[in-house]
Amino acid sequence: MSESSLLKFYHYxxxxxxxxxxxxxxxxAASRLLPHPPNFTPILAVSLFAGAYIVPRKWAFLVPVVAMFLSDLVIGLHELLPLVYLCMMLSVFLGSHLGQKPKLTSTFGLSVLSSVFFFFVTNLAVWLTSGMYSLDWIGFISCxxxxxxxxxxxxxxxxxxxxxxxGSMYVIEKTWLGQSEAVYVRANKG
Structure with a gap:
C-alpha cells in the first residue's frame, strides 16, 4: 500500500x-432521559469511555460534558453540577490512561475508582452546602x-x-470496523 493510500486509510x-x-x-447520555432507578446513570461510564477512545484529547473532555449538559437541560439543573462535571473530567483523564485497547480489569477498576470519588466529592458537597446536616461528625456520618x-x-x-x-466497542472493532479495514485494503491493493 502506498504512503498516500495509507494516509487515506487512516483518515477513513x-x-x-x-x-x-x-x-x-x-x-x-440520552439514556438518562429514560426511566431508571435513582443514580443508575451512564455519567461516569461515558466519561471513562470518552477518555479511552476520543482523540484529540480536548474533545474527550468536551464531548461527554456537553452531552450530559444537554440532558441536564431536560432533566433539570442544580447547584452541584459543576462538581459533577469536574468528576466527569477526572473520569475522562483516567480513561485516557486506558489506551486504545483497554484491559477488562483496568477498565472496571477505574470505573469503581470513579464511582467512589464521585460519591465522596458530591456527598461532601451536600454535607457542606445543603444545610440538611449539621457540620460535625454526626452530620457527616448521617449524610x-x-x-x-x-x-x-x-x-x-x-x-x-x-x-x-x-464491550460494544470491542465487538464493533472486531466486526464492523475490523471488516472495513480488510475491505479497504483489498479495494486499494494495486
Whole structure:
C-alpha cells in the first residue's frame, strides 16, 4: 500500500471510529432521559469511555460534558453540577490512561475508582452546602450513611454502562470496523 493510500486509510478509519464513539456517547447520555432507578446513570461510564477512545484529547473532555449538559437541560439543573462535571473530567483523564485497547480489569477498576470519588466529592458537597446536616461528625456520618443506597445504584450503573460501552466497542472493532479495514485494503491493493 502506498504512503498516500495509507494516509487515506487512516483518515477513513479514524473518521468511522470517531463517529462510532461519538454516537455511542450521545446515545448513552440520552439514556438518562429514560426511566431508571435513582443514580443508575451512564455519567461516569461515558466519561471513562470518552477518555479511552476520543482523540484529540480536548474533545474527550468536551464531548461527554456537553452531552450530559444537554440532558441536564431536560432533566433539570442544580447547584452541584459543576462538581459533577469536574468528576466527569477526572473520569475522562483516567480513561485516557486506558489506551486504545483497554484491559477488562483496568477498565472496571477505574470505573469503581470513579464511582467512589464521585460519591465522596458530591456527598461532601451536600454535607457542606445543603444545610440538611449539621457540620460535625454526626452530620457527616448521617449524610454519607443516607447516601449509601444511592451509591449502590451509582456503582452498579457505572459498572453496567462501562460494560455496555466498552464491550460494544470491542465487538464493533472486531466486526464492523475490523471488516472495513480488510475491505479497504483489498479495494486499494494495486
Amino acid at each position: 478509519m479514524f473518521s468511522r471510529r470517531l463517529f462510532t464513539v461519538l454516537f455511542m456517547v450521545l446515545v448513552a 454519607f450513611t443516607l447516601a449509601l443506597p444511592f451509591f449502590q445504584n451509582s456503582i452498579v450503573g457505572d459498572l453496567f454502562f462501562t460494560g455496555v460501552l466498552f
